[in-house]
Structure formats: C-alpha cells, structure tokens
Amino acid sequence: MSRRRGLLRGLQSAGPICLGYIPVAITFGAVATSFGYPFYVPLLFSAAIFAGGTQFILLAALHDATPWPYVVALCALIDSRHIVYGAFLRRIFPARLTARVPLAMGLTDEVFATALTQRDARPGRQLTAWLAGLAAAAYLSWVAGTALGAVLGTVISHAAPALTHALDFALPALFLALSLDNLNRETAAPLLAGAGAALGAVWVGNIALAMAAGVAAAVAVAAWRHRSAAS
Numbered sequence: 001m002s003r004r005r006g007l008l009r010g011l012q013s014a015g016p017i018c019l020g021y022i023p024v025a026i027t028f029g030a031v032a033t034s035f036g037y038p039f040y041v042p043l044l045f046s047a048a049i050f051a052g053g054t055q056f057i058l059l060a061a062l063h064d065a066t067p068w069p070y071v072v073a074l075c076a077l078i079d080s081r082h083i084v085y086g087a088f089l090r091r092i093f094p095a096r097l098t099a100r101v102p103l104a105m106g107l108t109d110e111v112f113a114t115a116l117t118q119r120d121a122r123p124g125r126q127l128t129a130w131l132a133g134l135a136a137a138a139y140l141s142w143v144a145g146t147a148l149g150a151v152l153g154t155v156i157s158h159a160a161p162a163l164t165h166a167l168d169f170a171l172p173a174l175f176l177a178l179s180l181d182n183l184n185r186e187t188a189a190p191l192l193a194g195a196g197a198a199l200g201a202v203w204v205g206n207i208a209l210a211m212a213a214g215v216a217a218a219v220a221v222a223a224w225r226h227r228s229a230a231s
Contacts, residue, residue: 006126010133017110017134018141024052025142028059029149030156035063039150046146050105050139053078074212077219085112092118094128103128106135189225194218 025046032042045055054075061071085107086093092115093100107115111134118127198214 002124002126003129006129007133010130010135011137013114013130014111014134014137014141017108017114017138020110021052021138021141022145022148025145026149026152028052028055029146029151030153031149032059033150033153034156035059039154042146042150043143046143050142051079051108052142070209070212074215077212077215081109082107088112089115092127092131099128103131103135106139108138111135111138186225187222190218190222193221 028046029042032045033039042055042059045058049055049058057075057078058071060066061068082104086104089107089112093103114134115131118130194214194217197217198210201210201213
C-alpha cells in the first residue's frame with residue numbers, strides 16, 4: 001500500500017513539470033518535422049534521450065550539418081551537470097543498481113529540483129515509488145508532447161507549407177526566451193560572454209564552433225565569478 005501511495009504522490013508532484021514540458025516538447029516535435037524529418041525521428045529522440053537542451057542542440061546540429069565532434073563535446077559539457085545532481089540525490093536513491101538506472105534516466109533539471117524537497121526524507125519503498133512516479137510522469141509528458149508536436153508539424157507542412165518557414169525561427173526563439181527568463185544579476189555576465197563568443201565565431205565564419213564557443217565562454221565566466229565570490 002505504501003508503494004501505491006508513494007507512486008500517486010509522485011504523479012501528483014509532477015503536475016507542474018508536465019505543464020512546463022508539454023509546450024516545449026510540442027515545439028521540438030513541430031520543428032523537427034518542419035525540417036523534413038519523419039514523424040518517428042523526434043519521437044525516438046525524446047524516448048531515447050529525454051534531455052530537452054541536448055535534443056534541440058542535436059536537431060540544430062543535424063539540420064546545419066555541424067561536425068559531430070563539436071556536437072558530442074558540447075552535449076557532454078552541458079549534460080555533465082547530472083553528475084552533480086546524482087551526488088546530491090544519492091542518499092534518497094535506492095541501493096539496487098537495477099532500480100537506480102531507470103530513475104537516473106528520468107533525472108532532468110526539473111525532476112532534480114522537485115526531488116530536492118525530499119532530500120532529508122527517510123529512504124524506503126514509498127520514497128522510491130514517489131521518485132518513480134515523478135520521473136515517469138515527466139518522461140511520458142515529454143514524449144507525448146513531442147508526438148503531438150510532430151503531428152502538428154506534419155499537418156502544417158502539408159496544409160500550409162508557408163508556415164513551416166516560421167517554425168525555422170522557433171528553435172532560436174526558444175533559446176532566446178529561455179535565456180531571457182534566466183537573466184538576472186548572477187547570470188547576466190555568463191550569458192553576455194556566451195553570446196559574445198558565439199557571435200564572434202559566427203562573424204569569422206565558423207558557425208559550427210559558435211555553440212561550443214558560447215558554452216565554453218559562459219562556463220568560464222561563471223566559474224570565475226564563483227571563485228571570486230568564494231575568495
């Protein structure tokens with residue numbers, strides 16, 4: 001009974017995450033099909049990768065024929081934060097590896113932030129079930145949103161081909177919106193440094209290097225500011 005109660009609580013706790021995931025997933029699916037990819041490609045991306053930022057980067061890289069070493073390095077750099085997430089939540093994760101692996105698959109930024117509220121909770125079956133419900137609901141909402149977006153993108157490309165050109169701007173517009181949403185006194189310098197480095201790479205004609213340069217510059221400035229504040 002405790003497992004069922006924990007699972008239901010996890011599903012309920014995932015409500016705000018699902019509401020945030022579905023619109024972004026719809027955008028991803030629609031943009032992917034507007035690029036000419038068949039329905040199943042964005043669906044496989046979301047089902048196998050389940051990492052919004054990484055999926056958008058891979059989609060843009062494939063569309064622009066970016067060299068794969070740049071893409072692999074950039075995705076590894078971005079997703080390295082999950083090592084820290086796992087360290088924070090290690091105490092409340094189940095001891096069995098077979099139970100940890102599925103939960104680790106569902107450890108997104110939003111799931112991590114929600115799971116932190118239970119960091120001091122006593123480990124047990126109910127807590128594991130809560131984590132499973134939380135991760136499963138987030139995963140299913142992301143995959144479902146992608147499927148809906150892929151259908152919409154396919155319909156738009158056939159019914160109104162001119163509108164597919166508008167979807168080409170959806171990807172950079174989404175990144176811009178996410179950046180502006182996270183803009184504050186602490187993030188302003190890293191964001192500006194990343195934007196400057198990316199624009200510099202574009203200006204010299206190396207678009208493939210723009211993403212990696214932007215991320216590297218932002219991380220370097222953020223690390224420098226953190227070190228300065230700690231000293």
